Every structure is written in structure tokens, then in C-alpha cells.
Amino acid sequence: MAGRQAVTTRDIADQLGISISTVGRALSDDPRISRETRFRVKEKAAELGYVGNLAARLIRGAPSTVVGLIVPDVRNSFYSTAAHALAQTMAQHGYQVMLSETDDHEDNELAQVKGLAAAQVAGVIIVPTPNPRAGTVRLLRTMPHVQFLRQQDKLGDHWFGVDDRQVLRQATEHLVSLGHRRIAYLGGPPGRSTSTRRLEGFTGVLGADADPELIIHTPPSSIEDARRAVGTVLSSPRRPTAIVTASVRITEGLLQELTARGMDVPREMSVVGFGDEPGFSWWGGGLTTMALPVHEVATSCAMWLLQRLRDTGNDAPYNSRAAGYLVTRGSTDVPRSGA
Amino acid sequence: MAGRQAVTTRDIADQLGISISTVGRALSDDPRISRETRFRVKEKAAELGYVGNLAARLIRGAPSTVVGLIVPDVRNSFYSTAAHALAQTMAQHGYQVMLSETDDHEDNELAQVKGLAAAQVAGVIIVPTPNPRAGTVRLLRTMPHVQFLRQQDKLGDHWFGVDDRQVLRQATEHLVSLGHRRIAYLGGPPGRSTSTRRLEGFTGVLGADADPELIIHTPPSSIEDARRAVGTVLSSPRRPTAIVTASVRITEGLLQELTARGMDVPREMSVVGFGDEPGFSWWGGGLTTMALPVHEVATSCAMWLLQRLRDTGNDAPYNSRAAGYLVTRGSTDVPRSGA
DNA sequence: CTGAAAGCGCTAACAC
DNA sequence: GTGTTAGCGCTTTCAG
Numbered sequence: 001m002a003g004r005q006a007v008t009t010r011d012i013a014d015q016l017g018i019s020i021s022t023v024g025r026a027l028s029d030d031p032r033i034s035r036e037t038r039f040r041v042k043e044k045a046a047e048l049g050y051v052g053n054l055a056a057r058l059i060r061g062a063p064s065t066v067v068g069l070i071v072p073d074v075r076n077s078f079y080s081t082a083a084h085a086l087a088q089t090m091a092q093h094g095y096q097v098m099l100s101e102t103d104d105h106e107d108n109e110l111a112q113v114k115g116l117a118a119a120q121v122a123g124v125i126i127v128p129t130p131n132p133r134a135g136t137v138r139l140l141r142t143m144p145h146v147q148f149l150r151q152q153d154k155l156g157d158h159w160f161g162v163d164d165r166q167v168l169r170q171a172t173e174h175l176v177s178l179g180h181r182r183i184a185y186l187g188g189p190p191g192r193s194t195s196t197r198r199l200e201g202f203t204g205v206l207g208a209d210a211d212p213e214l215i216i217h218t219p220p221s222s223i224e225d226a227r228r229a230v231g232t233v234l235s236s237p238r239r240p241t242a243i244v245t246a247s248v249r250i251t252e253g254l255l256q257e258l259t260a261r262g263m264d265v266p267r268e269m270s271v272v273g274f275g276d277e278p279g280f281s282w283w284g285g286g287l288t289t290m291a292l293p294v295h296e297v298a299t300s301c302a303m304w305l306l307q308r309l310r311d312t313g314n315d316a317p318y319n320s321r322a323a324g325y326l327v328t329r330g331s332t333d334v335p336r337s338g339a
Numbered sequence: 340m341a342g343r344q345a346v347t348t349r350d351i352a353d354q355l356g357i358s359i360s361t362v363g364r365a366l367s368d369d370p371r372i373s374r375e376t377r378f379r380v381k382e383k384a385a386e387l388g389y390v391g392n393l394a395a396r397l398i399r400g401a402p403s404t405v406v407g408l409i410v411p412d413v414r415n416s417f418y419s420t421a422a423h424a425l426a427q428t429m430a431q432h433g434y435q436v437m438l439s440e441t442d443d444h445e446d447n448e449l450a451q452v453k454g455l456a457a458a459q460v461a462g463v464i465i466v467p468t469p470n471p472r473a474g475t476v477r478l479l480r481t482m483p484h485v486q487f488l489r490q491q492d493k494l495g496d497h498w499f500g501v502d503d504r505q506v507l508r509q510a511t512e513h514l515v516s517l518g519h520r521r522i523a524y525l526g527g528p529p530g531r532s533t534s535t536r537r538l539e540g541f542t543g544v545l546g547a548d549a550d551p552e553l554i555i556h557t558p559p560s561s562i563e564d565a566r567r568a569v570g571t572v573l574s575s576p577r578r579p580t581a582i583v584t585a586s587v588r589i590t591e592g593l594l595q596e597l598t599a600r601g602m603d604v605p606r607e608m609s610v611v612g613f614g615d616e617p618g619f620s621w622w623g624g625g626l627t628t629m630a631l632p633v634h635e636v637a638t639s640c641a642m643w644l645l646q647r648l649r650d651t652g653n654d655a656p657y658n659s660r661a662a663g664y665l666v667t668r669g670s671t672d673v674p675r676s677g678a
Numbered sequence: 679c680t681g682a683a684a685g686c687g688c689t690a691a692c693a694c
Numbered sequence: 695g696t697g698t699t700a701g702c703g704c705t706t707t708c709a710g
Binding site (some may be wrong): 008049051052053054055056058059069073074080081083084087088091094096097098099100101107111113114115116118119120124135138139142157194212252255256259277279280281282283284295 | 341345390391392393394397398405408409412414415416418420422423426430435436437438439440448451453454455456457458459474475477481515523558591594595598616617618619620621622623
Binding site (some may be wrong): 360372383395397399 | 679680681682683686687688692
């Protein structure tokens with residue numbers, strides 16, 4: 001690399017033989033500065049490759065132009081979609097995005113929130129861990145923030161997500177309407193707000209027909225555990241005629257396992273997935289699945305935060321719960337033998 | 340939100356009736372400060388929820404703890420993988436990651452680089468656009484940076500990527516070894532360094548057998564264009580017995596189109612994909628494809644940058660070209676009729 | 679062992 | 695129309 005030292009307003013002032021404040025004013029198009037001086041300053045700035053020092057502005061009390069995004073893992077398509085929507089929306093409005101991952105560990109979460117606070121971010125969008133540390137809660141209270149997808153009461157009442165209950169309700173209703181009664185549910189363990197509500201959506205529809213033995217909780221991001229769970233379900237004496245899943249990774253595990261076992265879908269087993277990833281459409285005869293408007297939700301979330309940053313007073317609770325929609329493809333059919 | 344105002348060292352000093360510098364020293368474990376004072380200061384700091392102001396440190400010349408990542412679009416699995424590897428590695432070493440997207444547009448790229456420069460980032464990892472603006476080049480020269488995946492000579496000689504030529508060579512050799520001669524190539528337009536080298540890998544193996552009519556360039560991130568290209572290839576009078584692709588999205592488009600047409604793979608057509616996305620393993624009888632060690636490459640890239648930030652002197656050229664490997668599944672077989 | 683003071687780059691009040 | 699000055703939060707001399 002070459003010129004380590006960044007050029008400052010002082011450099012410009014010195015080279016032009018004028019004062020630093022004149023330079024500052026010229027650069028910010030202050031009307032008091034003569035057209036000519038303004039021109040000379042800007043020309044020199046361009047020539048030297050001047051780039052303002054945000055840190056210096058920040059310290060003077062200028063509003064920060066950075067927002068933080070805290071997610072478990074960007075590789076998860078929900079979160080990469082969110083990161084994209086956020087980066088896009090924020091860039092359009094002159095903001096920058098700081099990316100933090102928690103790996104769903106509360107200590108990482110706290111460390112990241114501290115980092116963002118130290119960096120003076122203007123606001124934060126967070127997918128909280130199941131049980132945030134007290135420090136995390138306290139720190140977040142000092143900065144504008146919104147929760148995305150997951151919801152944690154202690155973290156305040158600003159939330160953008162999908163209607164998890166509705167999503168699983170609709171998935172389950174679809175199977176029930178086809179005649180299924182013995183349906184297995186593969187989801188994340190309760191504790192995460194999303195998992196809890198998804199399970200509620202499922203049991204809400206199935207009522208007394210819900211068989212506790214066919215409700216299996218696995219770590220929602222482990223494909224391996226999901227595959228094992230599928231094995232358990234299939235070898236159950238009360239083997240189901242259909243399976244619904246409540247996480248993208250679990251869905252992927254399910255598809256892998258069913259493929260490996262050469263299961264005949266939908267003849268032997270109907271399947272409804274969660275989310276609509278690229279490969280889902282060509283799995284077998286196409287996977288029937290619940291598509292989620294993640295991009296839209298993330299964009300709304302970003303827009304709301306922007307608005308919130310402008311209007312520092314407004315702090316009214318805000319909740320947005322977007323609906324998912326069923327994409328019917330080839331993986332669901334009526335049960336072979338009446339359940 | 341509550342306490343807008345962040346607490347400063349001054350607040351701590353005032354409340355304890357000591358000087359600001361003592362507080363600063365205590366917080367940084369300066370041995371000159373008595374054990375007791377140090378303790379009182381830290382306790383007070385914790386009580387008030389003190390978080391150092393990075394901007395203030397920065398302006399004093401402290402090294403920045405932020406690195407920038409510039410990618411076309413994080414939703415692309417290559418880049419989300421990179422973002423994850425980077426975030427993870429950097430967090431481990433006390434750095435933070437600023438995420439910038441270019442959407443492959445050079446003006447966005449310039450704007451993002453400017454933003455990162457203004458934010459005083461310590462370094463940058465960039466997937467450059469095909470033709471960076473002069474300003475981008477000039478600005479990048481002033482900060483430590485590494486190129487990731489794509490390579491652009493003007494941007495310097497630090498690069499981490501995969502051996503694109505080798506990847507397409509191996510893919511093509513696999514088909515040739517099965518007996519294919521009439522092979523179509525679906526890749527991005529030359530101009531991007533990666534596309535050029537991938538095409539070279541293909542033509543290098545096929546030599547005189549390469550049929551210009553069967554080499555089709557489409558925007559590497561457009562599934563739609565890829566699908567159309569597949570149509571073109573299939574209706575060609577010199578219809579190929581096999582197809583290789585040179586981008587993930589194009590591969591996805593190909594799979595969709597072949598599925599839609601009910602093509603019998605590998606009997607009617609052999610196919611080798613690019614990258615190994617989750618769904619590829621269950622497409623048809625499994626997609627034979629070139630897997631790429633993106634995570635490993637990204638991690639090395641991050642580690643190298645860290646090292647580079649420490650050792651400010653070292654600026655020797657560094658190139659790393661990781662090999663991809665063939666994953667043989669069910670989508671390739673010997674040609675039905677001798678080519 | 680602790681305090682006072684300077685200064686990083688920038689802006690805004692206050693001169694002239 | 696332009697210059698001077700002060701001060702943001704922090705570290706780092708230089709004095710005690």
C-alpha cells in the first residue's frame with residue numbers, strides 16, 4: 001500500500017494557504033464562501049483524494065451513519081436475505097451496515113452488542129438469542145433497535161417478523177384438508193419464540209389428533225439431528241402419513257433423509273416444507289412448502305428503523321406480523337390408506 | 340429507548356472525584372494506578388454501563404478495529420459463506436465487519452469504498468466488479484486490501500480464490516473421460532476474471548472439439564437467462580450430449596429448465612454443475628458437480644488480512660489458488676449414442 | 679501514584 | 695467572505 005496517511009482538511013488548507021474552517025465550509029457548500037474559493041477547495045480535495053473522517057464527525061456529535069445487524073449466522077438464507085435487504089436499503093439512504101454474528105450464543109451476543117455500542121451505531125436490527133444476557137438488554141435499551149423474526153419481550157416492543165403460528169397452521173391445514181390425521185411435526189425446541197409459536201400453529205389445528213410421540217424437537221440448524229429425527233418418526237409404531245417441518249435446515253435434513261431412503265413421496269408419505277429455498281422446487285416432484293416473505297419483512301424492518309432514526313421522539317410500540325403462503329407442488333397428496 | 344447520552348470517562352471521573360486521566364489509565368490497567376483506585380473505577384464503569392467510544396480512540400490515531408467486506412450480493416451463497424467466515428474470524432480477534440454490496444455496479448462500488456474509507460476501516464476484502472472506477476483503485480491503494488474470488492490486476496497483487504481454470508478443466512475432463520465430445524458450456528461473459536479462466540479451463544481440455552456454437556455466455560446471476568440459454572443449446576442442430584456450467588446461478592437455471600422439460604438425465608444428457616449447494620445432492624439422481632472450498636478460502640483470506648494488519652510493513656504479493664474437487668453423483672454417464 | 683494539558687479532525691459560535 | 699477559537703472523548707506526554 002502507498003499513502004498510509006489520510007488527507008485532512010488541514011492538508012487542503014495548507015496547500016491553498018487558507019484556514020481550515022474555510023475549507024470545511026467550502027466542502028459543506030456553505031453559502032458564505034465565495035464561489036471561487038469553494039471551487040478551488042473542492043478541486044484540491046478531489047486532487048488529493050480527500051475523504052472526510054467520520055470518526056471526527058461522530059465525536060463532535062454528528063449522528064452516526066452506521067446501523068448494526070445481529071444475526072445467528074449469515075449463511076442461513078433468512079439472514080442473508082435480511083442482510084441484503086438491509087444493506088440495500090441503508091446504502092440508499094447513506095447508511096452503512098455492520099454485520100455481527102452470534103452463532104446463537106448469548107455471550108457472543110453481548111460481545112457484539114458491546115462492539116456496536118462502542119462503534120456508536122445509530123441503531124440495531126437484531127435476531128435475539130433465546131435468552132439474552134442482562135447486559136445485552138441494558139445496552140440495547142440505550143440505542144434504537146428492532147427485533148427481526150424472533151421476538152423477546154425483554155428486548156422491547158419493536159418487532160418485524162412472520163406470523164409463525166399462521167404459517168404452521170396453514171401447512172397443517174393443508175394436510176388435514178387432504179385427509180391426513182396422523183401427522184408428524186419436526187421443529188426446533190420451544191424456548192425460541194418462533195419455535196413455540198410454530199408448534200402452537202400445528203397443535204392448534206390438529207387438536208386431539210396431535211400425537212406427542214410424533215412431535216420431535218431438534219436443534220433447528222442441525223441437518224444431522226433432523227435426519228435422525230426422521231428415522232425415529234419413520235420407525236415409530238404409529239408411523240405418520242405426513243410430515244410438516246418448522247425450519248429450513250430441518251426441511252433440508254428431511255429431504256436428504258427421504259431421498260436416501262428412497263421413500264416414495266407423496267404416495268407413502270406427504271411432506272410440507274418450511275421456507276422456499278432454490279432446490280425445493282425440484283426435489284422429487286417438487287416440494288409443497290410454506291414460502292415466507294422474508295425479503296419484504298426485512299425491508300420494512302429497515303425502513304422502519306430509518307424512520308425511527310429520523311424521528312427520535314417516536315417510540316411507540318410497533319409490531320408487524322407477515323403471513324406466509326402455501327406453495328403447492330408435488331409432495332402432498334391424500335393418504336394412501338385412510339389414517 | 341432511554342438514556343440517549345452515552346457515559347464517558349468524564350462521568351466516571353466526576354462521580355469518583357478523580358481526574359479523567361486516572362480513569363483512563365485504570366480502565367487500561369495501567370500498572371501505575373493503585374489496585375484500589377483501579378477497582379473502584381472499574382466497578383463504577385460497570386455500574387454506569389460504560390462503553391468506550393471507538394470514534395474518540397480512532398481520531399487519536401488508534402488502529403481501527405473494523406474491516407470492510409465488499410461483495411456483489413450477500414444472498415449469493417459464495418458471499419454469505421465469505422461473510423460468515425470473515426465475521427467469525429474477525430470477531431475472534433476483536434475486529435468488526437462492515438458489509439457493503441455493489442450489486443456488481445462500479446458506481447456502487449466506488450460509493451462503498453468511499454464509505455469504508457470515511458469510516459477509517461483498517462482493511463478491506465473485496466470481490467471487485469468487472470471494471471472498477473479509477474477512484475476506487477486510487478482509494479483502495481491507501482488501505483490494506485485483498486481480493487476475494489475475482490481478481491483485478493489494477494487492484495493489486497493480493498488475492499485469494501479458487502483455481503477457476505482447474506475447476507472447469509476437471510469438470511470437462513470428467514465428461515471427456517466418459518466419452519463425451521460434443522459438450523456445451525454455459526458460463527458468464529468474459530470480462531470477469533473468473534469467467535475468462537473458467538472458459539479457458541473448458542476449451543483447454545476440449546481443444547478442437549470445442550464448438551463455438553455450444554459456448555454460451557449469460558449474465559452469471561440471472562437464472563432466467565440461463566434457462567433461455569439451455570433452450571438454445573437443446574434446440575441446436577448440433578445438440579450436445581453433455582453440459583457443463585460455470586456459475587451457481589446458471590447451474591440452478593439449468594436444473595430448473597431440465598426439470599421443466601422432463602429431460603432424462605443422464606440418459607439423454609449428462610450434466611456437471613458448478614458449486615455444491617444444498618439442493619444439488621437431491622436433484623434427479625443427484626447432481627455431479629464441482630465443489631469449491633469457499634469457506635476455507637474465505638477464512639484464509641481473513642487470516643491473511645489480520646496478519647497484514649499486524650505486520651504493516653509486509654506487503655509482498657500473495658496469491659492463493661485453491662482447487663475444487665469433483666463430486667460424482669448421478670447426473671453424468673456415458674453418452675447414449677456415440678458422439 | 680495521580681493530575682493538568684495538549685491534541686487527534688472536524689464543526690460551530692464568535693469575531694472582524 | 696474568511697479567520698480564530700473552543701471543544702467533542704480519549705490517550706499521552708509532562709509535571710508533580
